[in-house]
Amino acid sequence: MIYRTDYHVHTSFSDGKADPAGYILAAREAGLMELGFSDHVNLRYNNLHWTMDTAVIHDYITKMTMLGKEYKHPVLRKGLEVDYFNDMEKEIYDFISPLRLDYVLGSVHYLNGESVDSNPEFYSGKDFDKIFSDYFDLVCEAVSSGLFDLISHCDLVRIYGKNFSADPSYLYEHLAMTFARHDIAFEVNTNGMNRPLGDFYPDVRFLHIFRKWNVPVCVNSDAHLPARVGQHFERAYRLLKDAGYNEMCTFSRRERFMIPFEI
Numbered sequence: 664m665i666y667r668t669d670y671h672v673h674t675s676f677s678d679g680k681a682d683p684a685g686y687i688l689a690a691r692e693a694g695l696m697e698l699g700f701s702d703h704v705n706l707r708y709n710n711l712h713w714t715m716d717t718a719v720i721h722d723y724i725t726k727m728t729m730l731g732k733e734y735k736h737p738v739l740r741k742g743l744e745v746d747y748f749n750d751m752e753k754e755i756y757d758f759i760s761p762l763r764l765d766y767v768l769g770s771v772h773y774l775n776g777e778s779v780d781s782n783p784e785f786y787s788g789k790d791f792d793k794i795f796s797d798y799f800d801l802v803c804e805a806v807s808s809g810l811f812d813l814i815s816h817c818d819l820v821r822i823y824g825k826n827f828s829a830d831p832s833y834l835y836e837h838l839a840m841t842f843a844r845h846d847i848a849f850e851v852n853t854n855g856m857n858r859p860l861g862d863f864y865p866d867v868r869f870l871h872i873f874r875k876w877n878v879p880v881c882v883n884s885d886a887h888l889p890a891r892v893g894q895h896f897e898r899a900y901r902l903l904k905d906a907g908y909n910e911m912c913t914f915s916r917r918e919r920f921m922i923p924f925e926i
């Protein structure tokens with residue numbers, strides 16, 4: 664039996680479309696052993712329509728703790744998806760470190776002050792290769808910051824289906840090496856299937872590079888609807904196995920544990 668976890672789920676505390684309880688029921692249906700909530704926190708643009716107001720962070724943690732006591736299956740984990748800004752590392756650290764979380768997902772959604780995933784217009788008239796490599800550089804900074812346990816959708820700039828003009832494998836090689844050096848996990852994020860990209864993040868052609876560098880991995884849905892919890896996980900597991908992976912990571916109180924794919 665595959666030990667299924669999903670650590671990337673958004674509830675109505677941020678831009679998810681349902682209360683946490685709705686996701687718990689969906690997670691049972693999807694056969695998950697662990698479900699992690701990871702609502703958005705953005706310390707630069709606090710309380711956007713898609714982020715949680717940081718003023719309610721303690722309500723969020725209290726709510727998730729109560730649910731964890733009420734529902735024993737699946738095991739619930741408390742997380743956040745926190746936007747990374749390279750000039751705000753201290754603020755991010757000061758915000759995260761006192762919180763009793765199981766893990767923190769770090770995300771790059773902004774490049775030079777603009778969102779890369781809210782409007783395809785961001786890309787028009789720009790040099791996509793430069794955006795692509797600048798994005799990878801910023802993800803490497805997020806990895807190196809030591810702020811996060813896990814990095815979300817590490818090549819999110821693929822969201823609208825644009826391609827790097829040359830073979831980008833050297834960028835994935837450098838990225839995976841940076842993950843390995845800092846001992847940070849990455850996710851296979853299946854939500855790219857619901858975006859114009861129509862595929863996973865990161866580009867599945869390069870999973871073997873992450874494996875070569877022995878970068879720990881999770882499979883996550885980035886669900887904003889209960890029906891998407893655990894979506895497309897069979898394919899993700901198969902691809903990871905084909906790449907040579909035989910274990911996945913789990914998180915508890917910001918400690919990482921490795922668990923075999925099959926238990």
Ligand SMILES: [Zn+2]
Pocket residue numbers: 744770772815816
């Ligand atoms: Zn995200």
Ligand SMILES: [Zn+2]
Pocket residue numbers: 671673744815885
């Ligand atoms: Zn997300």
